[in-house]
Amino acid sequence: MAVAAAPSARRMSHTQFIELLRxxxxxxxxxxxxxxxxxxxxxxxxxxxxxxNSLITFYxxxxxxxxxxxxxxxxxxxxxxxxxxxxxxxxxxxxxxxRPLHALSHFRSMLSSxxxxxxxxxxxxxxxxxxxxxxxxxxxxxxxxxxxxxxxVSNVYVSTSLLNMYCKLGIVSDARRVFDxxxxxxxxxxxxxxxxxxxxxxxEEAFDLFRLMLGECPYEKSExxxxxxxxxxxxxxxxxxxxxxxxxxxxxxMLDFVSVENSLLTMYxxxxxxxxxxHVFESSRERNSITWSAMITGYAQNGEADxxxxxxxxxxxxxxxxxxxxxxxxxxSCSDLGALAVGKQAHGLMVKLGFEVQMYVKSALVDMYAKxxxxxxxxxxxDQLYEVDIVLWTAMVxxxxxxxxxxxALTLYARMDKEGIIPSNLTIASVLRxxxxxxxxxxxxxxxxxxxxxxxxxxAPVGSALSTMYSKCGNLEDGMSVFRRMPNRDVIAWxxxxxxxxxxxxxxxxxxxxxxxxxxxxxxxxxxFINILCACSHMGLVDRGWDYFRSMTKDYGLTPxxxxxxxxxxxxxxxxxxxxxxDFIESITIDHGTCLWRxxxxxxxxxxxxxxxxxxxxxxxxxxxxDSSAYILLSNIYASQRKWNDxxxxxxxxxLRGVNKDPGCSWVELNSQVHVFxxxxxxHPESENINAELRRLAKHVKDEGYxxxxxxxxxxxxxxxxxxxxxxxxxxxxxxxx
DNA sequence: ATAGGGTTAG
Numbered sequence: 220m221a222v223a224a225a226p227s228a229r230r231m232s233h234t235q236f237i238e239l240l241r242x243x244x245x246x247x248x249x250x251x252x253x254x255x256x257x258x259x260x261x262x263x264x265x266x267x268x269x270x271x272n273s274l275i276t277f278y279x280x281x282x283x284x285x286x287x288x289x290x291x292x293x294x295x296x297x298x299x300x301x302x303x304x305x306x307x308x309x310x311x312x313x314x315x316x317x318r319p320l321h322a323l324s325h326f327r328s329m330l331s332s333x334x335x336x337x338x339x340x341x342x343x344x345x346x347x348x349x350x351x352x353x354x355x356x357x358x359x360x361x362x363x364x365x366x367x368x369x370x371x372v373s374n375v376y377v378s379t380s381l382l383n384m385y386c387k388l389g390i391v392s393d394a395r396r397v398f399d400x401x402x403x404x405x406x407x408x409x410x411x412x413x414x415x416x417x418x419x420x421x422x423e424e425a426f427d428l429f430r431l432m433l434g435e436c437p438y439e440k441s442e443x444x445x446x447x448x449x450x451x452x453x454x455x456x457x458x459x460x461x462x463x464x465x466x467x468x469x470x471x472x473m474l475d476f477v478s479v480e481n482s483l484l485t486m487y488x489x490x491x492x493x494x495x496x497x498h499v500f501e502s503s504r505e506r507n508s509i510t511w512s513a514m515i516t517g518y519a520q521n522g523e524a525d526x527x528x529x530x531x532x533x534x535x536x537x538x539x540x541x542x543x544x545x546x547x548x549x550x551x552s553c554s555d556l557g558a559l560a561v562g563k564q565a566h567g568l569m570v571k572l573g574f575e576v577q578m579y580v581k582s583a584l585v586d587m588y589a590k591x592x593x594x595x596x597x598x599x600x601x602d603q604l605y606e607v608d609i610v611l612w613t614a615m616v617x618x619x620x621x622x623x624x625x626x627x628a629l630t631l632y633a634r635m636d637k638e639g640i641i642p643s644n645l646t647i648a649s650v651l652r653x654x655x656x657x658x659x660x661x662x663x664x665x666x667x668x669x670x671x672x673x674x675x676x677x678x679a680p681v682g683s684a685l686s687t688m689y690s691k692c693g694n695l696e697d698g699m700s701v702f703r704r705m706p707n708r709d710v711i712a713w714x715x716x717x718x719x720x721x722x723x724x725x726x727x728x729x730x731x732x733x734x735x736x737x738x739x740x741x742x743x744x745x746x747x748f749i750n751i752l753c754a755c756s757h758m759g760l761v762d763r764g765w766d767y768f769r770s771m772t773k774d775y776g777l778t779p780x781x782x783x784x785x786x787x788x789x790x791x792x793x794x795x796x797x798x799x800x801x802d803f804i805e806s807i808t809i810d811h812g813t814c815l816w817r818x819x820x821x822x823x824x825x826x827x828x829x830x831x832x833x834x835x836x837x838x839x840x841x842x843x844x845x846d847s848s849a850y851i852l853l854s855n856i857y858a859s860q861r862k863w864n865d866x867x868x869x870x871x872x873x874x875l876r877g878v879n880k881d882p883g884c885s886w887v888e889l890n891s892q893v894h895v896f897x898x899x900x901x902x903h904p905e906s907e908n909i910n911a912e913l914r915r916l917a918k919h920v921k922d923e924g925y926x927x928x929x930x931x932x933x934x935x936x937x938x939x940x941x942x943x944x945x946x947x948x949x950x951x952x953x954x955x956x957x
Numbered sequence: 958a959t960a961g962g963g964t965t966a967g
Contacts, residue, residue, distance in 0.1 A: 233958065233959095236958095237958060237959070268958095269959045270958090272959040272960065274959095275960085276959070276960070303959085304960080305959050306959085306960085308961080309959065310960090311960085338961090340960050340961045342961095343960095344961075344962095347961095374961085374962095375962075376961050377961080377962075379963070380961080380962045382962085383962070383963065408962085410963065410965080411962080411963055414965075417965095441963095443964085443965055445965090446966060447963095449966080450965075450966075476965095476966095478965055479965090480966085481965095481967075482965075483966090484966080488967090507966090508967085509966050509967050510967085512967035513966070513967050514967090516967060517967090543967095544967045548967080
């Protein structure tokens with residue numbers, strides 16, 4: 220190393236020293252500085268401010284990690300009276316980036332040192348520190364001080380830093396005031412202000428400011444401002460502005476920047492336009508891991524989980540290593556799809572790449588195992604953790620809820636509570652869903668008091684979950700009163716209350732609420748239409764059902780999903796329009812599996828329509844359904860027509876496919892004791908008394924004039940099994956005991 | 958002589 224040659228070093232001037240120190244830049248080895256540092260100490264040059272300041276800068280700009288401790292040591296070695304403003308500033312600047320709180324105390328020491336005055340550089344760094352430390356107090360104090368020094372606030376560097384500070388503190392109105400009062404602006408100032416709007420999701424302000432810039436100083440546009448505007452308009456309703464931005468960046472050749480392309484792609488993802496996103500993706504000249512992540516999480520978040528998984532595999536083939544974002548995206552999709560195999564593959568990659576330690580990646584993993592039904596694996600991952608954070612607790616609780624293990628979710632929550640873990644709003648929402656799932660009003664009310672205790676308020680998702688809990692417990696009035704008190708009612712909140720009305724037999728109320736929702740400017744989504752169509756089904760409103768079904772696509776651009784088709788089939792079937800239901804199903808182009816035919820078959824049973832019934836049943840046989848009741852219903856239809864060959868064929872098919880009927884089961888909780896009843900079993904110690912009481916009730920019902928519809932079955936045993944699927948339990952009881 | 962603003966997109 221030429222630097223270390225002592226004789227020449229001894230004769231070195233300070234200027235030469237600084238030049239040598241700067242030579243390698245940030246990529247120098249620490250050793251390079253240490254040698255020069257040693258010389259500076261020996262020769263006494265280290266007490267000269269310019270030399271020491273350069274050393275501080277050297278140490279603190281080393282990559283990949285600055286040596287802040289060494290920089291501090293150099294600062295401490297300068298005799299206090301020899302320290303100039305640059306000595307303080309050269310340390311303050313890196314601290315503001317890497318140790319913002321430390322930077323703030325360094326700034327205070329500088330102010331009280333009384334040997335130097337703060338310079339514009341000082342304020343630029345102090346504002347950055349306050350921004351990074353998220354300290355509004357320190358930031359506004361520094362701003363007040365800077366106002367006393369005219370040269371500071373008029374400086375474009377300083378005022379841009381101040382602007383950035385207010386943006387990062389989330390006080391965008393003050394940021395705009397700083398921006399408007401700036402004597403001079405450059406590309407940084409414009410993009411910082413727009414990024415501030417973007418962070419607050421002020422799409423229109425960001426877009427307008429960008430257009431203002433294009434008019435005033437088009438030469439200042441940069442890829443940074445383009446990405447900032449695109450990020451600002453990346454909201455569900457930002458598509459119109461987003462498309463205009465697409466035109467602008469295309470015209471300006473900005474798409475050569477992969478960052479701009481990625482932002483554009485993300486804009487389409489957030490607008491739910493995966494087709495357009497895919498188009499951008501496919502026509503991109505350059506891709507990086509962010510491009511892939513954006514597509515994968517985009518598919519995951521837009522409910523196209525299989526495309527997400529496909530994209531993930533495609534990424535792998537293209538030779539890109541997964542990132543934590545792609546893994547989380549693919550894990551979330553595996554959760555939705557129940558795709559355990561791919562999920563395990565992602566788990567393997569996670570371990571290999573060392574992402575497993577990141578809390579939110581691990582949460583996604585636990586969540587995936589929980590939702591794929593491997594609650595044991597989920598629990599294992601969960602229990603292995605040294606310190607479980609609230610996100611993971613919530614993932615586990617939500618996993619139980621998702622798996623239908625509502626009691627387990629409540630138990631886990633009780634454990635959390637006992638261990639003194641403070642729940643988040645998401646935890647509470649999940650536990651409320653568990654309560655709603657089992658109509659557990661008491662625990663639900665206790666959660667309501669906890670919401671008050673922790674001051675969680677009725678925002679998303681707590682308010683909606685609470686309202687749903689009350690409605691599902693049959694307490695529609697409380698559901699409605701929670702809904703009324705929610706500060707911001709989003710589409711989910713409206714969906715909750717609409718489904719509450721619909722499920723509690725208030726179909727008209729549900730439809731009124733739907734109109735009210737639209738008047739308040741809330742855009743209905745897929746779920747809204749499921750609720751509305753269900754309400755129509757309950758009320759037998761065929762024409763209105765069709766109107767809503769069409770409106771969904773025509774007015775809101777929503778593609779009907781299986782659930783919507785199922786609701787329509789249900790509406791037609793309940794109204795006795797079985798032929799229409801059949802034709803409707805056969806006009807559907809999406810894969811609808813077995814559920815639509817099963818609805819028709821069920822309806823044919825109560826409407827005694829054997830032709831459509833047999834037709835639907837045969838479709839189910841072709842599809843190889845594993846639903847035992849379908850075999851029983853079809854065989855009963857043939858039996859009632861005395862088509863014994865067909866009866867035998869269906870029953871043979873059922874045996875051949877190993878389809879078994881899970882016996883119907885119900886349970887009642889009484890004084891904290893759960894009593895279980897299984898069809899065909901007399902296990903309960905009080906069976907005899909219970910049966911006697913049922914016989915008495917059935918007789919009473921009969922005496923009151925209720926006569927159950929005669930069944931068309933020939934096989935009572937099979938029919939009783941099919942019956943246990945149906946809602947009308949009373950019919951079974953009276954048939955069995957009359 | 959030495960010290961300065963924004964690291965965007967998942």
